[in-house]
Amino acid sequence: MKIIFQIYIAIAVVISLSFSQAMAQEIVKPNAKEPSAQQSSKPEFVGATVEVYKTIGKVELKAWIFKPSSINESQKLPAAIFFFGGGWRGGSPKQFVEHCKYLSSRGMIGIVVDYRVSSRHPVKVVDCIADAKSAVRWVRLNSERLGIDPERIAAGGGSAGGHLAAATATVAGFDSAEGQASISCRPNALILFNPAVVLAGIPSKAEMNEERLASLTKRAGVEPSKISPYHGDLTSAPPTFIVHGKADTTVPYQSVEFYTEKMHANNRECRLIGYENQQHGFFNFGKSGSEYFNKTVAEMDAFLVSLGYLKTRGKIEKAAK
Numbered sequence: 001m002k003i004i005f006q007i008y009i010a011i012a013v014v015i016s017l018s019f020s021q022a023m024a025q026e027i028v029k030p031n032a033k034e035p036s037a038q039q040s041s042k043p044e045f046v047g048a049t050v051e052v053y054k055t056i057g058k059v060e061l062k063a064w065i066f067k068p069s070s071i072n073e074s075q076k077l078p079a080a081i082f083f084f085g086g087g088w089r090g091g092s093p094k095q096f097v098e099h100c101k102y103l104s105s106r107g108m109i110g111i112v113v114d115y116r117v118s119s120r121h122p123v124k125v126v127d128c129i130a131d132a133k134s135a136v137r138w139v140r141l142n143s144e145r146l147g148i149d150p151e152r153i154a155a156g157g158g159s160a161g162g163h164l165a166a167a168t169a170t171v172a173g174f175d176s177a178e179g180q181a182s183i184s185c186r187p188n189a190l191i192l193f194n195p196a197v198v199l200a201g202i203p204s205k206a207e208m209n210e211e212r213l214a215s216l217t218k219r220a221g222v223e224p225s226k227i228s229p230y231h232g233d234l235t236s237a238p239p240t241f242i243v244h245g246k247a248d249t250t251v252p253y254q255s256v257e258f259y260t261e262k263m264h265a266n267n268r269e270c271r272l273i274g275y276e277n278q279q280h281g282f283f284n285f286g287k288s289g290s291e292y293f294n295k296t297v298a299e300m301d302a303f304l305v306s307l308g309y310l311k312t313r314g315k316i317e318k319a320a321k
Contacts, residue, residue, distance in 0.1 A: 043092055043093055047104075049065045049067070050063070053135055053138040061114050061116070061135075063138070063139075064097075064112050065110075065111050066100040066101055068109070069104075077108055077152075078153070079108060079109040079110070079139060079146075079154070080103055080109075080110055080156055081112075081113060081139055081165075082100065082155075082156045083155070083162075083165055084112070084158065085193075085194075085281070086159070086161075087160050088118060088125045089119050091117065091160070093112035095158060096110075096161075099156075107310065108304070109146065113131075115135070115164070116128060116131055124221025125221060126221040128160075129171060130174050133175045133185035136186070141180060152188055152307075152308075152309055155168050155191070156193070157193065158194060159194055159280065162194065162196060163195055165190055165192060167227060167232070169187055170232035171229060174227070187238060189238050189303075190238055190241065191303070192241065192243075193243055193283050194243070195256065196251050196255075197228070197229040199224040199230075200223075200224040201213075205258065206258070208224075229259065230258060234266045240263060240269065241300060242270065242273070244273075244274055245278030245279050245282045247278055248280045256272055260272040283296040
């Protein structure tokens with residue numbers, strides 16, 4: 001019997017009050033207002049160096065780079081690039097700054113990037129994907145200068161940002177390589193927080209509401225299955241880490257179960273950790289006293305240790321200070 005699979009990505013499907021309610025859970029601090037378009041596009045982060053990774057007309061997209069305080073210049077370090085959530089409509093790189101600070105304290109290089117979103121630019125989801133692929137390619141292209149190991153680059157993100165990270169590894173096309181196609185835009189690992197990885201129906205398993213599908217097609221710029229990580233090529237997908245709230249009604253937990261099952265069917269590593277009674281955005285720094293930020297960062301740390309990106313398990317207590 002088929003399941004009627006309601007993919008509640010309100011930000012991608014309808015622009016209504018539900019958008020504000022869903023996205024209120026994705027910001028970094030609880031009970032704070034969503035950053036304005038101007039604030040989100042021009043943030044400043046203490047401890048980071050900033051560079052422009054892509055220019056489209058007059059729009060400069062920036063990357064904020066957090067490096068360890070002590071670096072052996074001859075050693076190339078693993079890195080993680082994070083994409084913020086916000087339904088491809090809004091959001092701020094600030095969401096993953098604390099993740100980057102933690103990783104830099106552990107000896108990795110953490111990077112948060114801006115990308116075009118529909119509240120600030122006339123773009124579709126396919127343009128967001130192009131920016132995400134450009135960001136990964138830019139890091140790899142500049143890895144020597146930045147002190148990064150080009151074979152140990154992870155991509156991560158939350159919700160729509162998690163979709164973009166996964167899309168860089170699984171979705172074909174929608175890539176503005178700009179003469180740099182020889183440089184891969186595929187990350188070597190994925191770190192996903194309540195990611196939107198199923199954007200279309202799954203035959204014999206799940207159906208998507210036709211009205212929502214039509215609306216998402218308009219927002220995406222193409223038929224949703226073409227930008228859906230689940231429907232992409234998982235046969236060579238990199239090792240993947242997913243944390244997700246089991247009470248999530250914005251991006252249902254069942255969607256990441258489907259994704260994990262397909263990854264395993266393709267003999268790919270996919271580590272899914274579900275959290276009982278937790279809703280969308282539960283992992284954010286500052287939410288619920290950072291309880292689940294600390295718990296999910298500890299699991300992220302363990303995943304990176306398993307890949308050899310980190311040597312030993314870290315102490316998470318300092319991450320929430």
